[in-house]
Amino acid sequence: MPFVHGGRKAVSAALAFAMLSCAALSHAQTLWPTERQWAQAREPSASVPAWRSAVTAQRRIAEDAMKSEPRPVAVLTTGGRLRGDALKAQTEAGLQDMAKIQALAITYRLDRDPRHAAKAGEYLLRWSQANHPSGQPIDETGLEPAIFGYRMVRGDLGAATRESIDGWMRRIAEAEMGSREMKKKTATNNWHSHRLKIVGLIGFALGDARMIAYARDGLRAQINDNLLASGESVDFQERDALSYHVYDLRPLVTLALAFAEQGEDFYHWKAANGASIAHSVAWLMPYLKGEKTHAEFVRSDVRFDKARSDNGERGHVVGSLYEPRDALPLLVLAAAYDPECAALAQRLSGGRANWRLAFNLLPAAARTTGG
Secondary structure: OOOOOOHHHHHHHHHHHHHHHHHHHOOOOOOOOOHHHHHHHOOHHHOOHHHHHHHHHHHHHHHHHHOOOOOOOOOOOOOOOOOOOHHHHHHHHHOHHHHHHHHHHHHHHHHOOHHHHHHHHHHHHHHHHHOOOOOOHHHHHHHHHHHHHHHHHHHHOOHHHHHHHHHHHHHHHHHHHHOOOOOOHHHOOHHHHHHHHHHHHHHHHHOOHHHHHHHHHHHHHHHHHHEOOOOOEHHHHHHOOHHHHHHHHHHHHHHHHHHHOOOOOOOOOOOOOOOOHHHHHHHHHHHHOOOOOOEOOOOOOOHHHHHHHHOOOOOOOOOOEOOHHHHHHHHHHHOOOOHHHHHHHHHHHOOOOOHHHHHOOOOOOOOOOOO
16 A cells, blocks of 8 residues: 555545555554454455565566576574674575575465475475574574474475474474573663574474473563663664664564464553663654654664774665664554554555565454464
C-alpha cells in the first residue's frame, strides 16, 4: 500500500492505513504467523495490498534461491571489522543465503509446494555441515532469518537433514550461552541483546525449553540492565549514537514478539528500574519523526567508532546526523504493538514492500503456533 502524497488522496490513504493498523494491532501479534494468518494470506481478496506486494517480493527471492546454490561460511566474522575487510565481505556474501532461506520458508507456507521446503532444507543442511559457531553474537545475529525460516519447514524435512541442522543450531546456542563474560561491558550491552535473541529463536525453532527459559530470564534481566527509566539504553550512553540504540532494541523487540506466542507481553513489561522496551522505543520516536536531530558518535570514546568514521562508513561518520530511515528494521517490528510505529514505518519505507510490516497488518488469531 504505497504512501500517497498530496490532497484528498493522501488523507484517504492515511485514514485507510490507520484503520488497518488499529484493526490489526487490536490483536496480539507474534513473530511467526499463526495458522489463521497463513490461511488469510492465501486469499488475495482478504489480504491487504501491502501484504500481496510483500508476498510477491518474497516469491521472487524464493525463485531465485531455487536456481542458486548455498554459499556457507566456515566462521562468520563481522564484529570489529571495517567495511572493505575481506573476511567481513566474505561473511556478508554468505549471509545473503539467510534471506533466501526465509523467503523459501514463507513461500512454502503460502503455496505448499514441497520443493520450497526441500530447497530451504538444502541450504540449511549445507550450512550445518560447513559452519562452525564462534559464540560471538554480533557475528551470528545475521543467522536470524534462517532460524526463523527453519521453524516453518523443520517438520517437513527428512530425519537425517533435521538431525544435522538441529545439531548445528544447538552448537550455536551453546556457544552463545558460554561466551558471556560478566566482567565486560558486552555482558549487558547490545552484544547480550543479540545473544538472547539467537538463543531464544533457536529454542523456539527446536522446541528446547532450556533455551527458551534462558532467553526469557535473560530478557527480563536485560531490560533492567540495558535500558533506563529515561528511555535511553546503555548503548546510547556509551556510544552517543542512536544507531546503537536502534541496533540494541531490534533483538529485544524480536524476542518480545516470539514470547507473545505464549501470551507474554515483554514489550510493555516494566523492570524494577522503571525501564521498558516500549518506553525506549517511544524515547526514540521524536528523532525518527524529525522533531529532533542527533549528531552521531560525537562523545564516543570507543576506538572502533573513530576507525569507522575515518573509513568513511555511512551512518558512522562522527558528527553526521542520524538518518530516520535506518530505524526501519526496528519500526517494522514495533509496528506489531504501536500504530504510530506502523504509520511511521509506512511513511519512511516510501511504499517499498516489507513482508514483516505487511504481516503486522493482518488480523492475528488467538494464540496458535505458526511454526
